[in-house]
Every structure is written in structure tokens, then in C-alpha cells.
Amino acid sequence: MQPNIQPFFDSVTGTVTYVVYPCGGHDCAIIDPVLDYDPKAGRTSTKNADKVIEFVRWQGLQVQWILETHAHADHLSAAHYLRLELGGRIAIGEHIRTVQGVFKRLFNLEPGFHVDGSQFDHLFQEDEEFSIGGLTAHALYVPGHTPADTAYQVGDVVFVGDTLFMPDVGTARCDFPGGDAHWLYRSIRKLLDLPGETRLFMCHDYPPEGRKPEWETTVSAQRAHNIHVHDGVTEERFVSLREARDATLAMPVLILPSVQVNIRAGDFPPAEENDISYLKIPLNAL
Numbered sequence: 150m151q152p153n154i155q156p157f158f159d160s161v162t163g164t165v166t167y168v169v170y171p172c173g174g175h176d177c178a179i180i181d182p183v184l185d186y187d188p189k190a191g192r193t194s195t196k197n198a199d200k201v202i203e204f205v206r207w208q209g210l211q212v213q214w215i216l217e218t219h220a221h222a223d224h225l226s227a228a229h230y231l232r233l234e235l236g237g238r239i240a241i242g243e244h245i246r247t248v249q250g251v252f253k254r255l256f257n258l259e260p261g262f263h264v265d266g267s268q269f270d271h272l273f274q275e276d277e278e279f280s281i282g283g284l285t286a287h288a289l290y291v292p293g294h295t296p297a298d299t300a301y302q303v304g305d306v307v308f309v310g311d312t313l314f315m316p317d318v319g320t321a322r323c324d325f326p327g328g329d330a331h332w333l334y335r336s337i338r339k340l341l342d343l344p345g346e347t348r349l350f351m352c353h354d355y356p357p358e359g360r361k362p363e364w365e366t367t368v369s370a371q372r373a374h375n376i377h378v379h380d381g382v383t384e385e386r387f388v389s390l391r392e393a394r395d396a397t398l399a400m401p402v403l404i405l406p407s408v409q410v411n412i413r414a415g416d417f418p419p420a421e422e423n424d425i426s427y428l429k430i431p432l433n434a435l
Contacts, residue, residue, distance in 0.1 A: 151304040152284055154350065155204055158362050159183045159197050162224040162403070163353045165364045166201060169281060169303055170210055176282030177205065178214035179237070180301065180308050181352055184227035184415065186406060191428070198227035202234055212237035213281055217269075218310025218352055219298040220248050220411040222325060222404040229415035238270035239414045242290060242299030245272065249412045251326045256409055256429045259419065268414040273299060291340065293333020294321040300340065306348045312336055315354055315363055316370055319377035320387075324395040325404075330388040337378050345369035405430055 155168040162183060170177035183197040205212060212235040215228045219241070228239045249264040266272045273279070273288035280286065281303065289300040294311040301308045311321040312333065320337065323330040340349070349371065351364040372380045378387055401407070406428050410417060417426040 150283055150285075152281070152306055154306065156350075156364060157183075157197065157200055157204075158354070158364070159185075159224070160362070161185070163355050163362075164221075164224050165350070165352060165354065166197065167308060167350060168201060168204060168208075168210070169284070169306075169308075170208070171281065171283045174282035174284075175209060175211050176213040177208075177210040178216050178281045178286075178301075179205075179212060179231060179235075180216045181218055181221070181310070182215065182227040182231055182415075184225040184230060184410070186225045186403060188402060188406065191406075193225065195227065195230055198230055198234075201227075201231065205235055214279075215239045216301055216308075217241040217411070217414075218300065218308065219295050220245060220252075220408055221311075222407050223353070223401040224403060225407050225410045226415035229413075231415075240271040240273060241266070241269050241414075242288060242297050243272040243274055244290070244292065244297035245269065245412070246297075247327060248295055248297045252408050252412055255326070255431055255434060257431075258409075261419070262413075268412070268416065270414075289339070291336035293323055293329055293331075293336045295325055296327040296329075296332075298336070305344075305346065306350060307340060307343065308350045308352070309340060310352045312340060313349060313371060313375065313378075314351055315356070315366055316374035316379075317357055317360070317376060318355055319375060320391065322395045322398055323391055324398070330391040330395075331384060333391065334378065334384045334387045341368055341372050341378075343368050345372070400435055404435070 157166040167180040185194040275290040
């Protein structure tokens with residue numbers, strides 16, 4: 150059985166959220182939902198998430214999973230909000246614990262913040278099988294962009310997270326804490342060893358000038374045309390290219406607020422005695 154897939158593209162962050170559900174079924178999964186954030190005002194809103202909610206209710210779907218491919222650095226997760234509104238279990242790969250440990254130290258988070266992944270409802274083990282209604286899915290461990298990235302394979306479809314972008318954009322950066330270009334190359338080759346007709350759905354698109362946003366491609370297209378990692382590119386060549394490019398990139402605008410929220414499964418830090426939650430800005434640390 151192959152999945153139905155409904156994408157929602159956020160032009161502000163270049164992120165694609167997906168609702169995945171079987172034909173004729175009622176259970177669904179939401180992948181990489183976006184919580185809107187205005188960095189000038191420190192204000193969140195739910196415009197993108199509410200579009201997802203409207204679609205789920207219109208289709209008469211029941212949310213079984215809210216899946217995160219990793220702790221994103223470019224947008225805040227709406228997972229916590231969606232669980233309150235729609236139910237479901239928030240899940241991520243088990244290596245999120247490593248990421249939590251890194252960022253608990255960086256942000257000097259409160260003692261009560263645990264680095265055991267307990268903020269999430271489920272932690273996927275490598276290659277764990279699970280179901281979305283009548284669909285069989287697998288959690289594929291694909292580190293490199295971060296040490297905790299997970300892709301989700303559902304039938305002939307893989308939601309690749311931040312490993313690959315569209316072929317004319319290339320691949321994800323590896324210069325965040327715990328990232329590794331060698332790991333990313335091996336993770337990508339793992340994906341590109343799948344059958345050529347396998348459909349790949351991106352977490353982001355940053356289209357070159359003149360092209361509209363796109364987020365679906367195939368293993369064959371990536372192997373033939375990806376500007377960073379097409380067939381014939383060795384691991385050594387890729388690592389050299391990736392590290393040189395990463396050295397020129399600025400930090401994402403939303404990395405500091407995003408990570409603090411996303412390692413909490415989309416929840417905010419505990420409110421202080423004035424009932425306001427605060428995010429921290431570590432000076433001269435990144």
C-alpha cells in the first residue's frame with residue numbers, strides 16, 4: 150500500500166510539512182510541522198500549523214504520529230501545539246539524546262531539563278518498523294547534518310529530512326555541533342542505494358532564482374544530477390566540497406530559538422514567576 154501525501158510549504162523558512170495517510174484509511178502522520186516565529190518580537194503564531202489542522206479535520210483523519218526528522222535549526226516545531234489540538238504521539242530518532250546533551254550545556258538549561266529524550270512520546274531505534282494505519286514505515290538513521298537525523302520510509306517513499314535537497318540545490322550543511330560530512334555522505338549513499346524509482350521528499354527547498362519551490366524527486370534523479378553527490382563523487386571529494394562550502398555559510402536566522410524549543414519536542418521552556426517563558430542567547434559561543 151502506498152501513501153497519500155499532502156505537502157504544506159512555508160516560504161519564510163523554506164520548510165515542507167507533510168501529512169501522510171493510507172488510501173481509505175483514517176490514521177495519519179504529520180512530518181516536520183512548523184510553528185511561526187517572529188524573531189523581531191519574540192512572538193509565535195500558528196498560521197502554518199492551523200492549515201495542517203484544517204486539512205486533517207477536513208479529511209476526517211486521526212493523527213497517530215507527529216514525526217520529527219531532527220531538532221531543526223531553521224524553524225520552531227509545532228509538534229507540541231498539534232498534539233494538544235489533534236492528539237498523536239511525538240516521535241524522533243533515539244540519538245536526540247546526544248543533541249540534547251550538547252545544547253543543554255551550550256544554553257545552560259535548567260537542571261530539570263533531562264537529556265534522555267523523555268520530552269518525546271517515542272524514540273525510534275535505528276531501522277525500527279512502525280505503522281501509520283495500514284502503512285508500514287521504517288525509521289532510517291541518517292546522521293551527518295546532526296548526529297540524530299532520521300528519515301522515514303513509507304512504501305516507495307522516503308521523507309529524507311535534512312540530508313538531501315533538490316538536485317540543483319545539493320545537500321545539507323554539516324557544521325552544526327555534532328555534524329559530520331563523512332557521516333552525511335554515507336547516509337546519503339544509504340538512501341541512494343534504494344531502487345531508482347523510490348520517491349524522495351525533501352524537508353526544505355531553497356530554489357535557485359527562476360524556479361518555483363519543489364520538494365519531490367527520485368533516487369535516480371539524485372544519482373544523476375545532484376550537484377554535490379551525484380554518482381562518481383567520492384567521499385573525499387564530497388567532504389572537501391561540503392566543508393569548504395559550510396565555512397562560507399552564516400548561521401541560520403532562527404537557530405538559537407529553534408534548537409531550544411525543538412529539543413523539548415516543540416514545547417517552550419518553563420515559565421518563570423511572571424508566567425513568561427524565555428529563550429537564551431549565548432554570547433560568542435557559536
